Amino acid sequence: MPVRLFQARVDRVRDLTHDVRELDFRLREPKDIQFKAGQFISFDITPPDGGRLIIRPYSVASPPYESDRVTIVFNRVQGGRGSTYLFSLKEGDPVSFEGPQGSFYLHERTRDTLFVATGTGIAPIRSMLLDLTHSGYTAAARLYWGLRMQRDLYYQQEFETLTTRFPNVSFTIALSRPDPGWRGDTGRVTGLVNERVKSVKNMDVYLCGNHAMIREVTDLIRAKGLCPIYREIYYEDPSPVPDY
Secondary structure: OOOEEEEEEEEEEEEOOOOEEEEEEEEEEOOOOOOOOOOEEEEEEOOOOOOOOEEEEEEOOOOOOOOOEEEEEEEOOOOOHHHHHHHHOOOOOEEEEEEEEOOOOOOOOOOEEEEEEEHHHHHHHHHHHHHHHHOOOOOOEEEEEEEOOHHHOOOHHHHHHHHHHOOOEEEEEEEOOOOOOOOOEEOOHHHHHHHHOOOOOOEEEEEEEOHHHHHHHHHHHHHHOOOOEEEEEOOOOOOOOOOO
């Protein structure tokens, strides 16, 4: 699919957590977009001080069948030019972006699928899950998602509804720094992969998140056998040692 320039307007602004925001863009010209679940769009951002123009990519979190709009999910990064620009947008504001781009997308729809995400690395995987279930996918799909604390939770209800409608889909959230009273899984998301993935036969693996998670999960999966592994690194956290 060729990369194109899109004109759109901000249709909805939704704060998902204290530092994660979701933006819906309604397309104006052209009026629809064709992309593969998992791909990204890019914004050209000129700093307020008139510095050098920068390009910032953001994965599409909405599914391809909603072709008249695009949803992105991102976190606030202190001093980050991309997130500063996006957090400044209000409903009705005009925007432009280029896309679709990227080789991180669904490659197979007949094999079992394992998704592993950390933080807002859930964005392209949400698009993939919605696309799979919409297309009549019947194999097993599992999602392991690593976050820090209860205040970082979002999309829980949506994924619970998805797993109720589609019994072949499951998801688990692991918190690395849970508050007292948390009854779900704890620790790093890599622990879920190590303990619960018994076989990778007839499986495709999609990883999206921080570099440490992707490296460790890749090693864990390869130790269990051979299967396709598709990866997208997110540089969303300025801390040097991500812990989820």
